[in-house]
Amino acid sequence: MTTLDDLPTPALVLDLGILKRNLARMAAAVARHPGVALRPHMKTAKSLDVAALAAPGHGPITVSTLAEARYFAAGGYRDQIYAVGVTPRKLDGIAALNAAGASVKVILDDPEVARAVAAHPGPLAALVEVDVGEGRGGAAPDSPLLAELAAALGGRLAGVMTHAGHSYAGRSAAEMARIAEAERAGVTQAAERLRAAGHAVGIVSLGSSPTVLHAERLDGVTEVRAGVYMFGDLLQMQLGVHAPEDIALTVLASVTGRKPERQAVLLDAGALALSKDRSTQAAPRDYQFGWVLGEDGAPRFGDALVVRTHQEHGEARGGEGLLALRPGELVRVAPNHACLTAAAFDRYHVVDGGREVVAVWDRVNGW
Amino acid sequence: MTTLDDLPTPALVLDLGILKRNLARMAAAVARHPGVALRPHMKTAKSLDVAALAAPGHGPITVSTLAEARYFAAGGYRDQIYAVGVTPRKLDGIAALNAAGASVKVILDDPEVARAVAAHPGPLAALVEVDVGEGRGGAAPDSPLLAELAAALGGRLAGVMTHAGHSYAGRSAAEMARIAEAERAGVTQAAERLRAAGHAVGIVSLGSSPTVLHAERLDGVTEVRAGVYMFGDLLQMQLGVHAPEDIALTVLASVTGRKPERQAVLLDAGALALSKDRSTQAAPRDYQFGWVLGEDGAPRFGDALVVRTHQEHGEARGGEGLLALRPGELVRVAPNHACLTAAAFDRYHVVDGGREVVAVWDRVNGW
Numbered sequence: 205m206t207t208l209d210d211l212p213t214p215a216l217v218l219d220l221g222i223l224k225r226n227l228a229r230m231a232a233a234v235a236r237h238p239g240v241a242l243r244p245h246m247k248t249a250k251s252l253d254v255a256a257l258a259a260p261g262h263g264p265i266t267v268s269t270l271a272e273a274r275y276f277a278a279g280g281y282r283d284q285i286y287a288v289g290v291t292p293r294k295l296d297g298i299a300a301l302n303a304a305g306a307s308v309k310v311i312l313d314d315p316e317v318a319r320a321v322a323a324h325p326g327p328l329a330a331l332v333e334v335d336v337g338e339g340r341g342g343a344a345p346d347s348p349l350l351a352e353l354a355a356a357l358g359g360r361l362a363g364v365m366t367h368a369g370h371s372y373a374g375r376s377a378a379e380m381a382r383i384a385e386a387e388r389a390g391v392t393q394a395a396e397r398l399r400a401a402g403h404a405v406g407i408v409s410l411g412s413s414p415t416v417l418h419a420e421r422l423d424g425v426t427e428v429r430a431g432v433y434m435f436g437d438l439l440q441m442q443l444g445v446h447a448p449e450d451i452a453l454t455v456l457a458s459v460t461g462r463k464p465e466r467q468a469v470l471l472d473a474g475a476l477a478l479s480k481d482r483s484t485q486a487a488p489r490d491y492q493f494g495w496v497l498g499e500d501g502a503p504r505f506g507d508a509l510v511v512r513t514h515q516e517h518g519e520a521r522g523g524e525g526l527l528a529l530r531p532g533e534l535v536r537v538a539p540n541h542a543c544l545t546a547a548a549f550d551r552y553h554v555v556d557g558g559r560e561v562v563a564v565w566d567r568v569n570g571w
Numbered sequence: 572m573t574t575l576d577d578l579p580t581p582a583l584v585l586d587l588g589i590l591k592r593n594l595a596r597m598a599a600a601v602a603r604h605p606g607v608a609l610r611p612h613m614k615t616a617k618s619l620d621v622a623a624l625a626a627p628g629h630g631p632i633t634v635s636t637l638a639e640a641r642y643f644a645a646g647g648y649r650d651q652i653y654a655v656g657v658t659p660r661k662l663d664g665i666a667a668l669n670a671a672g673a674s675v676k677v678i679l680d681d682p683e684v685a686r687a688v689a690a691h692p693g694p695l696a697a698l699v700e701v702d703v704g705e706g707r708g709g710a711a712p713d714s715p716l717l718a719e720l721a722a723a724l725g726g727r728l729a730g731v732m733t734h735a736g737h738s739y740a741g742r743s744a745a746e747m748a749r750i751a752e753a754e755r756a757g758v759t760q761a762a763e764r765l766r767a768a769g770h771a772v773g774i775v776s777l778g779s780s781p782t783v784l785h786a787e788r789l790d791g792v793t794e795v796r797a798g799v800y801m802f803g804d805l806l807q808m809q810l811g812v813h814a815p816e817d818i819a820l821t822v823l824a825s826v827t828g829r830k831p832e833r834q835a836v837l838l839d840a841g842a843l844a845l846s847k848d849r850s851t852q853a854a855p856r857d858y859q860f861g862w863v864l865g866e867d868g869a870p871r872f873g874d875a876l877v878v879r880t881h882q883e884h885g886e887a888r889g890g891e892g893l894l895a896l897r898p899g900e901l902v903r904v905a906p907n908h909a910c911l912t913a914a915a916f917d918r919y920h921v922v923d924g925g926r927e928v929v930a931v932w933d934r935v936n937g938w
Contacts, residue, residue, distance in 0.1 A: 212637060212938050213658070247882060268883045270579060288883045289827035289837060291580070292899040313828055314898045340884055341828050341837055369881065460656035461680055461708050470656060470708055476914050477938075480847040514736065515614060515910050516635045516655045517707055531681045532658040543882050547843050547915070550937055570917055571579050571844075 206561040208499060208534060213458040214477035216549035217536060219501060220556040222452035223434060227258055230417065230433045237422040243285065243409065245431030246272055248543045251552065252279040253565035258434055266429045270297050275568040277306040284308045285365065285409065287429065289333065289341050292320040299326025309362050313342050318356035329362040331407060336390030338369040345393040354403045363407025364398065366391040371414040377444055380418035387415050392424035414445050437542040438495060442487035453546060454501055454536035457518065459529045468521045469529050473537055475513040479544035491540060496520045499534040510537055573928040575866060575901060580825040581844035583916035584903060586868060587923040589819035590801060594625055597800045604789040610652065610776065612798030613639055615910045618919065619646040620932035625801055633796045637664050642935040644673040651675045652732065652776065654796065656700065656708050659687040666693025676729050680709050685723035696729040698774060703757030705736040712760040721770045730774025731765065733758040738781040744811055747785035754782050759791035781812050804909040805862060809854035820913060821868055821903035824885065826896045835888045836896050840904055842880040846911035858907060863887045866901040877904055
């Protein structure tokens, strides 16, 4: 039996029970909206084993890299949206996947890219990206660009999609619900405008974990996308998306040194293992580089945080009991941002509430 | 012939000519101090191909993870210092490498760890870590802890080492030279105190790229360690450690979208490819998430920066000419912190001033 004691630290630990609970919660949230499908975003988990639970029966998924598209297609997930603005040079790789049986749909917001998709000799389909207020990619719902993109795509238009990423700046359930409704209104307005112009718009897709969980209605929407809900993290917790005990992903770390003169201990989880993400910096509570938990993943040191990181060093301070830890003792660190923290590791060590490692699941990193 | 056009973006590009120039500069800096060896820190490059140039003839190296220790030992680098405070649980792995012919020395600053090293049945040797002002790991040069650690190690004491990481906060050559002298004075004081107490202190090791390059004298020091000098980055450039044209490592990215309404273009290099490191935030000039260069790696857009990142999106603004870029066009982004940016990738695409990819070099990531 492999236990946490056998793992090289830092190691990425995923709690199966919490993961399943988070998946059930999202499934229930989506089930409030009959006819709306969940297309889980695998950019956080990047794992076939997680996909088997999050998108059962090889259901539709969302991916963020061509490497993910290939990995999940090889694993039997044919219906994908590659939800990062595509470039002409990437079309060959996607068309090759589609020619081999997958249906990987790309997204775009530039007429030049739309023309490249339309002119490509291989099988391709694209969604027009709509900007409902995040201010990242996408055309505004009332912009003339929408019709131009649809016209350029011609028969390769598969639908419209948006991502209300600005929901991460929301600070209350009411605010999330308001952003969710703006997300819905914007993407359905785009769909209706294109339909009015004579285009067939099959897919109307929106999502972010906060908006999908808080949406009061989804009329006109065919599917929702979300990813970080699977694992949770300190930012999502601060947004009120989930409770502290819903964080499924932690970094197992060893104490490497004691610094009582500055009320600190050093951990072997630093900037690479935790990432330099500081998502909670602007949140109600700033968790610095992570919240230090007991080796069972439960709070044990109050509000002890990783306050400083170097490449392989994390310095933990605050809370209670931290200074009683001895070198080699284990802690777990809850991350600011699960997507970035997980990306430092090539595998998950899966536990189910206890110390036993019940499975090792791989991840597809890189591009 | 593979060129930059054939690479999936984002991709990690390493310029061989610049790398060699940076290595020669460090070699010349160390050669000013007869009798002092260079033990390059491989935590930045994590590559046997880079080590072949940086530590020719399988010379001594420094590593930051057990994965690096194994990888470099398998590649013929026997003489290593694993320069992150070791934990008792990691000793088996290191002793196994040493039993197989390597000489991987660990570092420590805790009597409990020193006793574990002394009591371990396998071949082990340790350096006592000294804190010369960084305030991370290590015992103060004048602390009674030093002698306690040496006594606990007994015959397994290999020497003393320090890292003046606070040199990264230096802002002038004079300040670097001052920190370099404090680093030298501290670690040699520690060595002398231990010798006076009857201990044999073979290795007296110090280093960081800024202090090694600026050290005016190294009396009493046997070796220096440095890593980021190989590649350079925007922080090192801001520290005056090297010139802008000395950054060997860049991220090749494609333009994915144009946002003239906010004077921006979107790139497919985001938080994962560039890292969330914001090292230059406190530097004289804040480079945000990276400096956008032309596809040849030379400045082309003035001071255009990546000002915002999402997982797979980078938003570039400022400078001149950026808005004329079309989707799919290539740029290169110089990183804030080479160590963290490189860690997102599993290989280097090596160029030598031009567009041709002359080699692909692997990296050892993870732990």
